[in-house]
Each structure stands twice: as C-alpha cells, then as structure tokens.
Amino acid sequence: NEVDTFVMSIGTGGTIMGVAEVLKKKLPDVRIVGAIPASSKKGMDPGTPYPRTDISGGIVSDISDRPDLIDEIFRVSDDDAIKMTHRLTKEEGLFAGVSSGANVLVALKEAKKLGKGKNVVTILPDNRDRYLTDEHYVT
Template sequence: ERIKIMENYGAKVHELKLEGGSEGSIAGAEVEIDTRIKCLEVESKNPKVWWARQFSNPANTRAHVKTGREIVQQLGEPVDAFVASIGVGGTLYGVAKALREAYPDVLIVGLEPGSARYPISGGYTHVPGTGDEVCGGIIEEMMNSGIVDRVVKVSNSDAIAMSDRLVREEGLFCGISSGANAFMACKLAEELGPGKNIATVLPDNRDRYLSEKKYTT
C-alpha cells in the first residue's frame, strides 16, 4: 500500500531485502542500517538526490519540542511522566526537552524492542561496525544528555495486543509503536498510582503494518 502511494507521488521505489534484525515494528537503527547505507550510496552518486536523514536531522527534534509544548498547553496541569518508543529518537528527545523545561521532575521513559540485539538500555547508541553517516545521531545525543531517566523493553506481542485494543475499544486505527507507547503508559500509571498524569503519543497509523516491509526516512 505504501509503495503504491509513493509511486503515485512520482517516487521511484528501491526495495531491499533485510535479513535478521530485531522487532522492526518498534525498532529504529538496527533494522534500518542496510537501507541507510543504500540511501547514502544513492545520494553520493546523484546530485539530484536528497536524503532526509531522519535519524540525525536536528529538524526532527525541533519539531517535537513543539509537540511537547502542545502537550503542556493542552493538558493544563503537570505532566508526571512521558513515555515514547525510540525509533530514531526525535519524538522522545524533543518532547522531553519541552516537558523538562516546564516540569523539571517529569519522568522520561524510552521504549525499545524486547529482542534488540544492541539495546540502548545496555549502553548502545551505535550499531557496532557502523559510522556516524548511518548511525548514532539523535539517539546518541539524547542518551549522552542524560534527559532520559529509563529505557525499558516492550515485546512485540504486548505492543500488538495493545494496538488491537486501541482499535477495538477506542476506535483508534494506530500501529504497533502506538501500542507499545500505550502499553507502557498503562504500566507507568499502575506504578505511579492515582492522581498522576502520564503522557504519550500515538505516532503511527495501522496501515503501515498491513505488510512487513520496512522503510527508511
């Protein structure tokens, strides 16, 4: 479906077979390395090609600082915790910056796939053997800043189950990253107890998971 949409916009789609990897529906860098290398190669050979580099583009983080400020404005009361999956890190880092500015004691929690081979929770900000051209970026800057209080793992099965619930019970046609976020937000609500405000985002549409293809932005 997404390939057809892109082709209708005039894009020439290059498909790559990705081998192995972690649970790509929640992951970022690990499942994207091969495609990032290809993007770098294509861009270097063609002056008409521009690669957005979502994983290292500072505009990504800046955009989500605005998301964080919107959360502060619309909620109108303190945010006790914010949780978001770490794809390339822009959402978590940008929102965290805005929330920490407004509420210095807010708990910032990042999520990663339970099967990650090089877990951020284990200290990895690069996939071993890769350079800064295709890895590191926002995630490395974010983790070095100390703004994230915890990085926890969520299984694909828990994320999928919650995304299914969001569709059935709330009518929200969202994807697996959204399911992971909602799953952990519920867990944090149980941990922190009554009267606490737990914020998250639903960043993906379910239509991107109608097939198992992976995409690099």
C-alpha cells in the same frame, strides 16, 4: 495539570529527546520513559538503561550524550505491543501501529505504578496501515 511521566517509543530518538528537553526545562521533576519494541534493531548496552550511541543512525544526536533526559527505557515484547494495538482499535477506534501499542502499554504500567491523580502522557506515532500485510494485524 502537570505531566508526571512522558512515555515515547524510540525510533530515531528525535521525538523523545525533543519532548524530554522541553518538559525537563518546564517541569524538572517529570519522568521520561522510553519504549522499544523487542523486534527493534535498536541496541542497548548491558547493565545500563540507555541505548547504545548508534541508535540514531546519525539523524539525531546520540541519546547517550544526554542521559539526564531519559529516566528509564523498557523493551516491550512484540506480542504485547500487538495485543495493545488490537485493544486500541477495538476499544478506542484508534488504528494504531506497533510503536503506538508499545507506548500505550508502558504508559498504562507507569500510570498504575504512579496511582490516582497523576498524569501520564504519550504519543501514538504510527498507524496500522504500514502493517496490513503482517498476519498479526489481519483479523
């Protein structure tokens, strides 16, 4: 089973860039898609699908240095990402955070676009513990 699309939220950029580099070597046709929650302080240059060079804060080399690795980046509304975290908790028993919600939301859209028989992979990088004081997460 090959991976057709990999979806990952972009924080420092380390996970998406590391996974993208390995996947693109092994599966040259894989599509790499980034997800950024709308509330993220990460910037994006107008008219390009790539984040500005300062998003990594110096921790990871700039994403714009390797535009060949990321095929597309989506901003996900906070409300949609939070709604997905509620679904993940209720339907799957996964106590996931907002970045995870954004990942799953974009992964589901990609899967729908690709159709049956395709594999879309994501990672749930955060949990809900860190958001328990936020009224959106207290049910």
